[in-house]
Amino acid sequence: MYILLDIKKDCSLVIPISNPEKLGGLKTVNFFLVKQEKSLSLIDAGYNTDSHWEALNLALNQNGLVLQDLTEIILTHHHIDHVGLVDRIVDAHPIPVYASPLSIPRLKRDKDFMELRVEFFEKLYYEMGCGETGEKQIAYLKKALLRNKGKAMRAEITAITDNEFLGFTILEVPGHSPDQLAFLDQQRKQLFAGDLLIEHISSNAIVEPDENGSRLPTISQQIDSLNKCAAFHIDSVFPGHGAVIQDPKALIHKRLERIEEKSELILRYIQSGHSTANEIAQVLYKNTYNEQFSLVMSEIIGHLDYLEAKKKVTMKKLQSICHYHVTV
Incomplete structure (x- = not known):
């Protein structure tokens, strides 16, 4: 999938990933650049592979940018296909990393x-x-x-605790993952949804414990998270995998x-x-x-x-x- 939107007009860029045939039913692994007035945020960070690293740098260069223009990394959740390049980026260009507080013990492998x-x-x-x-x-x-045990994320992670952050409305959308967040740009009616909603496949609600070891009600959480997003006027959903979703309410109803x-x-x-x-x-x-x-x-x-x-x-x-x- 190669979808390029003009970030110079303060929109979003879907970074293309090479070797999509190796991803099976996922089709692609997506991560995003969002240009705002004083920031260039990376939402999610793919796998820690050379092809994903090259895709990131190519997408930046094709839009007149370099890695050093990034101002922060924002993570939707802790799964390996969303966080892989974080340490590699921060080693080359120290910038803050933000995620749900529930992501931290998982990413740091407490x-x-x-x-x-x-x-x-x-x-x-x-x-x-x-x-x-x-x-x-x-x-x-x-x-x-x-x-x-040696694969804990080295980068320092700052917890996202506010309802508004970097121009986004922060939505807690557990189900697929206990720590999953979605980032809503209400002005542009865009939602960066992680793995909450994927066009070509249903996202798995994955059973996990909470911080006390109690089982989370993942299907109920998934339903609540989908309904939460359906309550907003959203024109486009940028998912963690596959194509951009242009009719999210219909797909939410289907799911x-x-x-x-x-x-x-x-x-x-x-x-x-x-x-x-x-x-x-x-x-x-x-x-x-x-x-x-x-x-x-x-x-x-x-x-x-x-x-x-x-x-x-x-x-x-x-x-x-x-x-x-x-x-x-």
């Missing part, structure tokens, strides 16, 4: 939080009846904890409908006798269950929490395993 997160998933996968597959995933997470359809489908599987999250995941996703275990389980667990919150199902533990039944 030892206590990262260990709490592994313990959370170990308990979760056991209670959801994941058995040996869950145990393998926990073994992987524990190895990754050791392998990646909300799809959430309800998926919940009703899961409800039917429970009615047919599949009572654990793991059983539902296996029969619904088949081969994808093994190929994308953590994402599949996030989807199922998130919907079960949503159905329970709506009082459509009840949960009872049998030998410490959660079993779900349709509410009578």
Whole structure:
């Protein structure tokens, strides 16, 4: 995708990323330059690859700019495809980095939080009846904890705590990620939405713990976040992946409908006798269950929490395993 808008007219620039064929269903990884009167902000920072570094510098140079013209980096959330170049940029050109306060322990790989997160998933996968597959995933997470402990972001991160920041209205839009923010330019009716809304695929609501280790209601959060954005007059959504979205309300409505359809489908599987999250995941996703275990389980667990919150199902533990039944 190569979409260039004239930043000299104080608009936004979507930076093209090379090798999009390697990104699978994501199509592209987008990050953005926003030129305002006294600033040139970079929203998100792609992967830490030479192709993304070259794309950033090429986009700057094609618009008569250099890296040293950047005044700050603003992050929508902590996922690796949104933060990869931060240290490389700041090493070459020291500028402030801003993100949600909830991003900081994740980006800094805070030892206590990262260990709490592994313990959370170990308990979760056991209670959801994941058995040996869950145990393998926990073994992987524990190895990754050791392998990646040196990959904490070196750059200092300043928490965004105000409702207005650098000319943007700050919207907290969790669901896909607990720390996800969207940046709304109300004057131009543009929203930089991270992974909240993507045109060609549904964004996953990913189960995560909060800072105390409690499970977040990710599907409910996703619904609230989509409705929050639908309440504003927005002409264009600049997403973390794929094309710019020109009719966001229609797409938001489609995504909300799809959430309800998926919940009703899961409800039917429970009615047919599949009572654990793991059983539902296996029969619904088949081969994808093994190929994308953590994402599949996030989807199922998130919907079960949503159905329970709506009082459509009840949960009872049998030998410490959660079993779900349709509410009578």
